Amino acid sequence: MAISVKTGEELERMRAAGRVVGRLLKELGARVRPGVTTAELDAFARDFIAAEGGVPTFLGYHGYPACICASVNEQVVHGIPGPRRLQPGDIVGVDVGATVGGFVGDAARTFAVGPVDPGTQRLLTVTREALDKGIAAALPGGHVQDIGAAVQAHAEAAGFSVVRDFVGHGIGRSMHEDPQVPNYGRRGLGPKLKAGMTLAIEPMLNAGRHEVVVLGDGWTVVTKDGRMSAHFEDTIIIASGGAEILTRMD
Ligand code: MF3
Numbered sequence: 001m002a003i004s005v006k007t008g009e010e011l012e013r014m015r016a017a018g019r020v021v022g023r024l025l026k027e028l029g030a031r032v033r034p035g036v037t038t039a040e041l042d043a044f045a046r047d048f049i050a051a052e053g054g055v056p057t058f059l060g061y062h063g064y065p066a067c068i069c070a071s072v073n074e075q076v077v078h079g080i081p082g083p084r085r086l087q088p089g090d091i092v093g094v095d096v097g098a099t100v101g102g103f104v105g106d107a108a109r110t111f112a113v114g115p116v117d118p119g120t121q122r123l124l125t126v127t128r129e130a131l132d133k134g135i136a137a138a139l140p141g142g143h144v145q146d147i148g149a150a151v152q153a154h155a156e157a158a159g160f161s162v163v164r165d166f167v168g169h170g171i172g173r174s175m176h177e178d179p180q181v182p183n184y185g186r187r188g189l190g191p192k193l194k195a196g197m198t199l200a201i202e203p204m205l206n207a208g209r210h211e212v213v214v215l216g217d218g219w220t221v222v223t224k225d226g227r228m229s230a231h232f233e234d235t236i237i238i239a240s241g242g243a244e245i246l247t248r249m250d
């Protein structure tokens with residue numbers, strides 16, 4: 001399938017969807033603290049998206065049972081919200097998708113719950129930086145793997161590993177469109193990037209080894225070695241002066 005280049009009107013709708021997701025993540029970040037349950041965060045997201053006239057993109061996607069993913073500590077992505085209470089020293093990756101006016105915004109942040117140990121704080125900082133490096137490498141005339149190469153170089157220079165089994169993606173009317181956007185790769189390889197393409201870039205970095213496993217619930221992805229993992233994601237528009245980030249209000 002060809003990678004779609006959105007029209008001006010489609011990009012306006014992508015911006016509107018992205019704004020809802022960016023504002024929601026900011027609100028969720030303000031609600032992450034010791035004692036809160038991940039189900040409470042999910043309920044807030046459900047109400048927020050409804051109040052904005054949107055639809056929670058994740059709910060029912062391949063049977064997924066919630067509006068957000070909340071992935072704690074060694075959980076990499078796709079943690080299902082529930083009665084677990086966040087504790088000081090935890091980290092929680094919060095991933096949200098909203099469909100607004102027929103277009104999808106998709107983004108994630110990993111938040112510290114109270115003070116976390118310095119190595120864990122560093123994982124959060126480096127993963128956010130890796131997302132920024134990936135976004136900076138997403139330029140018209142470049143190639144999809146320029147993004148992953150930039151993410152991987154930053155992650156591995158800091159001594160962290162890049163998850164291979166889950167990737168970023170094109171995004172638009174559907175959450176997952178072509179191309180796949182791996183967080184590793186070689187500069188100059190992969191499909192060519194053009195202005196007006198919209199992508200979700202989402203590095204997942206592990207403190208230890210890159211291998212992951214899926215738990216028996218069929219969703220929750222955890223590190224195989226049990227060490228911490230962090231995830232940051234933004235939806236962007238490829239543009240000549242550098243990417244436009246649609247989901248960042250923090
Ligand atoms: N940001 C994730 C992704 O791009 C969220 C999907 S969770 C799901 O795949 F439940 F909706 F699958």
Ligand code: CO
Pocket residue numbers: 106107168169200202233
């Ligand atoms: Co995504």
